[in-house]
Amino acid sequence: MKKIMTPLDPGTAGALKAGDWVEISGIIYGARDAAHKRFYELAGKGKTLPVDLRGQVIYYVGPTPAPPGKIIGSCGPTTSSRMDRYTPLLLECGLKGMIGKGRRCEAVRQMIRKYNAVYFVTFGGCGAYLSKFFKKVEIAAFPDLGPEAVFRFEVEDFPALVEIDSLGNDFYKNAGSSIINQK
Amino acid sequence: MRIIAEKDFVASIEECAVRANFQIAPHIEQLVASAYARETNPHARVVLDAIIKNLADARSKHLPICQDTGMVIAFIEIGCNAAIGTSGCRGIQELVDEGIQNAYMKHYLRKSVVSPLERKNYGTNTPAIVWPEIVTGERIKISLMIKGFGSENVTRLKLFRPSEDIVAISRFIRECVRKAGPNPCPPVFVGVGIGGTAEKALFLSKKALFSVGRQRNPETAGLEEKLLVSTNKLGIGAGGLGGDTTCLDVRVETFPTHIAGLPVAVSIGCWAHRTAETSL
Numbered sequence: 001m002k003k004i005m006t007p008l009d010p011g012t013a014g015a016l017k018a019g020d021w022v023e024i025s026g027i028i029y030g031a032r033d034a035a036h037k038r039f040y041e042l043a044g045k046g047k048t049l050p051v052d053l054r055g056q057v058i059y060y061v062g063p064t065p066a067p068p069g070k071i072i073g074s075c076g077p078t079t080s081s082r083m084d085r086y087t088p089l090l091l092e093c094g095l096k097g098m099i100g101k102g103r104r105c106e107a108v109r110q111m112i113r114k115y116n117a118v119y120f121v122t123f124g125g126c127g128a129y130l131s132k133f134f135k136k137v138e139i140a141a142f143p144d145l146g147p148e149a150v151f152r153f154e155v156e157d158f159p160a161l162v163e164i165d166s167l168g169n170d171f172y173k174n175a176g177s178s179i180i181n182q183k
Numbered sequence: 184m185r186i187i188a189e190k191d192f193v194a195s196i197e198e199c200a201v202r203a204n205f206q207i208a209p210h211i212e213q214l215v216a217s218a219y220a221r222e223t224n225p226h227a228r229v230v231l232d233a234i235i236k237n238l239a240d241a242r243s244k245h246l247p248i249c250q251d252t253g254m255v256i257a258f259i260e261i262g263c264n265a266a267i268g269t270s271g272c273r274g275i276q277e278l279v280d281e282g283i284q285n286a287y288m289k290h291y292l293r294k295s296v297v298s299p300l301e302r303k304n305y306g307t308n309t310p311a312i313v314w315p316e317i318v319t320g321e322r323i324k325i326s327l328m329i330k331g332f333g334s335e336n337v338t339r340l341k342l343f344r345p346s347e348d349i350v351a352i353s354r355f356i357r358e359c360v361r362k363a364g365p366n367p368c369p370p371v372f373v374g375v376g377i378g379g380t381a382e383k384a385l386f387l388s389k390k391a392l393f394s395v396g397r398q399r400n401p402e403t404a405g406l407e408e409k410l411l412v413s414t415n416k417l418g419i420g421a422g423g424l425g426g427d428t429t430c431l432d433v434r435v436e437t438f439p440t441h442i443a444g445l446p447v448a449v450s451i452g453c454w455a456h457r458t459a460e461t462s463l
Contacts, residue, residue, distance in 0.1 A: 034302065062251075064252060064291055065292075067246070070246075073291055074246045074250040079366050101333070102365045102423065103366060125368045126249075146306070161424065
């Protein structure tokens with residue numbers, strides 16, 4: 001288990017290999033479908049994003065509301081492929097890491113390699129367990145989107161696996177999950 | 184005619200929705216535990232270990248098992264000698280929705296239901312998908328499923344030619360699981376509907392998901408067991424990281440169809456297959 005800190009510097013991203021388990025500490029941003037659409041529209045018009053993505057990591061999540069006495073509810077990953085169409089532009093804006101679950105498309109894999117970025121996956125359907133790695137939660141942008149707002153999380157030792165490394169190696173290909181290498 | 188009070192019906196819906204979101208049914212948990220016990224892939228073991236810890240955390244911390252608290256599917260079987268004593272101005276959809284709304288508002292569950300085109304969220308997680316059915320008897324049976332959309336988005340329907348055999352159908356079902364791969368949170372549950380019309384096959388595939396982990400119907404048991412073996416040979420494994428268990432159970436429901444057709448629908452349930460039942 002490798003311990004890494006955010007924001008991701010090029011050395012950290014470059015040292016991670018597909019199949020490595022990591023524990024992520026620092027700030028990560030929560031954003032999913034609706035927030036990605038807004039990011040994409042803003043960046044497409046050349047406007048400044050409400051969050052400076054350079055070196056940052058986005059976690060694809062829409063948490064449940066925090067119950068009294070807790071800072072966050074259940075907060076596991078959502079399916080990453082729905083963000084594929086927006087991801088290349090965000091990588092161009094400096095995004096360095098993404099955490100989600102499931103496959104990425106070929107275009108995203110190539111862009112991850114081009115921009116020396118990393119795609120992590122974490123435990124799907126384990127939002128109650130993952131909540132314990134969250135130390136601080138605030139809304140960073142688009143509060144009107146409710147569970148789809150952009151969140152700024154402080155996490156400590158958040159567990160994930162490197163699915164696509166900065167060289168474009170795809171761990172799922174070794175794991176029977178790829179549709180490319182199957183008959 | 185047996186009359187069930189409106190408030191009792193609504194309270195039962197609420198209770199089932201809460202129970203399903205926070206506690207997995209024992210027969211489902213048993214399947215997950217046995218998958219962990221026999222898993223040999225180290226990555227899959229890490230995932231299954233997290234899954235088991237997650238179930239314990241959900242229970243002890245009263246946090247939802249998954250942040251995708253789903254769209255609620257409600258199968259309501261109403262005995263023909265039973266009735267809900269409503270005030271007269273609300274139908275079954277409104278009564279189910281009241282119970283769902285109560286559960287989601289009171290228990291800090293995520294409201295994920297939006298209008299389809301404007302994507303407007305009314306903040307109640309309603310309407311639910313309600314499938315009432317009039318059956319014999321004098322009881323009302325409620326079966327709720329919390330359907331996350333990571334798994335719903337990989338649902339498939341294929342309208343086979345009637346000349347196709349079970350080999351082709353089995354290949355299609357296996358392909359559905361393979362193409363879904365890591366996306367619907369494997370190890371998965373597979374519900375298959377064979378026959379009827381297109382929408383009937385889809386309906387049956389959802390209905391089949393209610394019976395996973397339970398006693399098999401002898402008529403479909405052989406096919407289900409074969410499909411379980413073949414999908415597990417895919418090697419997708421827990422979290423899609425490879426491993427021995429890709430599929431925890433398969434159920435098939437059939438219905439007569441037309442001489443010109445053979446609809447087959449496949450619905451996938453994530454490992455966190457959240458259902459709750461009660462009888463009134």
